[in-house]
Amino acid sequence: MGARISQNASLEGDGRVRQDPERITDLTKYLAIKSEKSKSLVLKQDEKQEKEAQNVQMLRGMFKKLDPSVMKFVGDQRGDTQLSFKYDAERELLFLKVIKCRDLMVADLRSRSADPYMAYILKLLQYIFQIQMYPDPSGNGQKRTKVIHDTSNPRFDDIFYFGITEVEMAETMLLVQVWDSDTLGNDDFLGEVIIKMNTFNFRDCPIHTAWYTLNSETDLSISGGVEVSLDHQLPQRLFVTIHSATDLVTRDPGRQADPFVKITIPGLAVVHQTKVKKNTLNPVWEETFEFPIALDELAERYLVLHVVDHDRLTSNDSMGQIVIDLKDFDPDEGFHDHIQLSDLKNTDRLRNKWSRRAVSQEFHEALIAHSVSKQPSMLFQQHTGRKVVSVYCRKAGAEGKIRIVDGIPVF
Structure with missing residues (x-):
């Protein structure tokens, strides 16, 4: 211990330690340099985090432009x-x-x-x-x-x-x-x-x-129709009555069906379903269902009726769909009609309804993967001047473009 003290200071007569001015100066310089290095590391870390945040922001912007929940979605493309x-x-x-x-x-x-x-x-x-x-x-x-x-x-x-x-x-x-x-x-x-x-x-x-x-195969053998009526009551009650269906066709000619109807309005969480009618191609339901829709929302909504053949042993078979555009619905006059069924699975509206959620999830997962792996590398680098980053995705049927001005994304 004594030897270690003698290297840095000497003892006064009263037992106090005499300070070494040169040593103090060296220590002061050392601490100042160390402090500057720490500040520099903190600044670099902050700059790195800010840059990564900007790059993720670029990715998020492109993915938002490509996201089928905000873009027109093409659906299950086959070429x-x-x-x-x-x-x-x-x-x-x-x-x-x-x-x-x-x-x-x-x-x-x-x-x-x-x-x-x-x-x-x-x-x-x-x-x-x-x-x-x-x-x-x-x-x-x-x-x-x-x-x-x-x-x-x-x-x-x-x-x-x-x-x-x-x-x-x-x-x-x-x-x-x-x-x-x-x-x-x-x-x-x-x-x-x-x-x-x-x-x-x-x-x-x-x-x-x-x-x-190219789309999946359309079932041109679908036949028959559904009798349906609509009635709107203020402030926000839309009543849909499924009366009956006639001349339905099954996947297996010559046999009867166990049909029911699913009633949905895309954008609403409410899903209704009629009872299953056993062993018939001309079912009668006379069931009424209610949807919460304000009068001023009708122009932006449409109703989807899907007739399904219930099967306990295997998967259910589609017997056709109907899309009713509510922008043409007059609440004062009401609506009552017999509408032909069609195979509408390849239409934009039904593809959006059935496929948007799954594909949106793929986009969100891809965004996370790109952010973690810092790919594409061209985004995760220092940008100077003006650049345009463009990405096209066939599955979303959309193109996303972002302008980068001196490293800052401009949407």
Whole structure:
């Protein structure tokens, strides 16, 4: 102990320790330097945290722009096909050019790509997705492209024509299906799109070329309808009465069904359901349900009726849906009608309702993963000047762009 003291100080005669001025100066300098380093580390840590917060803010902004809960959602995409249409009014011929496909979903997990061909069927339908008239009026029959092997982005450039008048085209839809050709077994369905020919104006624009998103298969065998009535009472009570259904069709022809109806209004947590009616294709319910909707909300709401065949042993089968837009509902007159059922699962409104929650969760989880892993790395770095970061997501059907000015995101 004595030796250690003698290195730093000496003893006075009264036993006090004499201070060493040089040592004190050195210690003062050391403490000052240490304090500066600590402050510098704290500042760097604060800058790092602030930078990471800004980067996460950038990510959050892009994800918000891509999030299907705030963007138009496309749904379960199976790829796209590019088609071109031309109509020869003089010869009454509709020409269709199958150009190409992109990002086709592989149906057979054993293979890395599909062998796609496309089938084109012209069907004259009296109602949308309801009545198929066979054969088609001009006997066009089914047409197929050549098979393109070992690719998920095939190019066909095949041209077909259909004999059809302008009057017939007003009530005609073209069913376009993409299949994966399998030489050892049955062909696998990859996706389809149904195109209403009355959406084209060939007089003003002789050629229409566009990309179409392929969807899951639409059940064109659905038939029957539901009798429904609506009544609104102030301040915010909407009453929906399900009276009956007629001429329902089951997945297994020749057997009866056990149908019930689910009634929902997207955006409301309330979900109603009728009783199950046993062994009938013409059920009668006469049940009334209430939804809390103010009068000024009707213009922004729509009602979804889903007829379901109840099955205790296996999963329930859909028998069709109805969408009633409440913006057309007049509370003073009420509403009472018999409405045809359709397979509407590929419509924007039902895809939004059924799929938005799951896909939104994927986006939120992806945001967390990107933040933790600090990817993409281009975001997690120092930015100078003006930059634009753009991300496109097919699943959300949206594009997110963020401007970065000297490291600060501008939304």
